[in-house]
Amino acid sequence: MSAVVAYLDVAATTRVDPRVANVVLHWMTEEFGNAGSRTHEYGAQAKRAVQQARSFIASTVNAKTEEVIFTSGATESNNIALLGLAPYGEKTGRKHIITSAIEHKAVIEPLTHLRDNRGFDVDFLTPASSGRISAQAVLEKLRPDTLAVSLMHVNNETGVIQPVAELAEKLRATPTYLHVDAAQGYGKVPGDLAAPIDLISISGHKIGAPKGIGALVTRRRGWDKIPLEPIMFGGGQERKLRPGTLAVPLIVGLHEAAKIFRDSHDRWERDARAMRERILQALGTTRFRLNGDPTHSVPHILNVSFDQLNAEALIVRLKDQIAIATGSACTSASYTPSHVLQAMGLDSDTAANGLRLSWFPSQVQDFDPTPIAQTIASMQPADNGA
Structure with missing residues (x-):
């Protein structure tokens, strides 16, 4: 080219930032252990590196270390958040979800699946001509059976910032959960994501990390965990919400990229x-x-x-x-x-x-x-x- x-x-x-690439290569070829291996130092080193990454990513959004799970990116995080909440909605009779018509397909398609196949009622709000959804428009759609609101942080086509921090503060006093697809906003508008948002989807390759790594923040409400159920099974990693061998080199790469971007x-x-x-x-x-x-x-x-x-x-x-x-x-x-x-x-x-x-x-x-x-x-x- x-x-x-x-x-x-x-x-x-x-x-990928060259400094990140060097770190990833090191963890692929030198300290290449499986973070789940308990019987030798290779595994222990990998586990420590993952924990350090988890703690740092949590600190960037004012969350606790144990509230971060690693995924392959924002699309998977969105699916775990939305499809993982669905069983709780079905058990409790709360099958109403509010979202916007300007979401990424990684949100629109899981919600369309819930609507068409599992009987959920989904409101797709349209923005003003400015491309912005008002917090008030969301609040006006709240119902007793509203399970969740899913609103992106930054629109991937226009760059318009949505009022997720304002919405988080207002929804915290309600039983409705707030999910934010922060693929485009993570690292760029950091103050917003420190608000009490229940679920935050993060993508690494938007900030100089490799493709194939991201995270889902599952913020507690007091002592109460977000009632997510897994959508995949096998191995029990990541609090059983995202099973499979952890991609240690990519996780460490996300950690390095997030540090560089913050600094x-x-x-x-x-x-x-x-x-x-x-x-x-x-x-x-x-x-x-x-x-x-x-x-x-x-x-x-x-x-x-x-x-x-x-x-x-x-x-x-x-x-x-x-x-x-x-x-x-x-x-x-x-x-x-x-x-x-x-x-x-x-x-x-x-x-x-x-x-x-x-x-x-x-x-x-x-x-x-x-x-x-x-x-x-x-x-x-x-x-x-x-």
């Missing part, structure tokens, strides 16, 4: 905002629409639609200069209008042609958006003032 291609798709995945967060945020301003300034020479509320957004994600330009044609035209996407990597092969932009009330043409630009500033330090903007402007038909 050409070295001149600027990678602007970190919302899909990030490059560099202030600089990351400052530089990401500066890059955002440079991109928007350059795009001022084009006719574009910014999709999503800029006052409630993470600094490193932009979603834009360009007047009279097809997004796929634009991606092809720019593929030798920048790597960008139309939206979620999980659904990008379908070439259908974004369900997120449609839920925001945007017209079908805008929803079908939204482009997502997302970056880590340290990886695109020399990126100049001006030539990209010039190419886009040259592709747009002349504005006749109509």
Whole structure:
């Protein structure tokens, strides 16, 4: 791949930080023990490393060490949280769940399964045109039989931050559990996740860790555990909620990536905002629409639609200069209008042609958006003032 291609798709995945890669390799080739092996030092070392990682990840969201279980990523965490709560809902007659129409498919599809196959009533709330769900809109939908609310932290297509901390404080006094898919927000907006959220899904590969590792935070309410039941069986690891041999190298990699991101967060945020301003300034020479509320957004994600330009044609035209996407990597092969932009009330043409630009500033330090903007402007038909 050409070295001149600027990678602007970190919302899909990030490059593994070289420091993280070195740690992962060490735990693959040197200290390679199974954390479940009790009879030798290799296993004891692995177990200590996992416990240190668990404790650190817990500290980043103001949770207890024992409240963190390791998974393969946010998709698995979402499934354990939502499908794992379902039996409790069925036993107690609480089969109502509130979510939003802008969730990732990793939340929408498990909830659709519960609705279509297990008789759950699921409310999919639509956001304002800003892309934000109001906490009040969620609270107005609460019923005596509401088992859970599932609301993402940061939208993966627009970068809009949802009011999960506000909602957590208000739901804590109710029997309704709050699940937050924090795949895009973990590490970036850390204060929100310190709120009393019951269930938090984390993905490592959004912050420089390898793909295939994540976590689920299951925060107690006082002495009461979240009443989750496993959706897989065999071995009893991770408090029987996620059985299977622990991926020690990946867990240690997540630990290292989370430490690096925490320590560099202030600089990351400052530089990401500066890059955002440079991109928007350059795009001022084009006719574009910014999709999503800029006052409630993470600094490193932009979603834009360009007047009279097809997004796929634009991606092809720019593929030798920048790597960008139309939206979620999980659904990008379908070439259908974004369900997120449609839920925001945007017209079908805008929803079908939204482009997502997302970056880590340290990886695109020399990126100049001006030539990209010039190419886009040259592709747009002349504005006749109509």
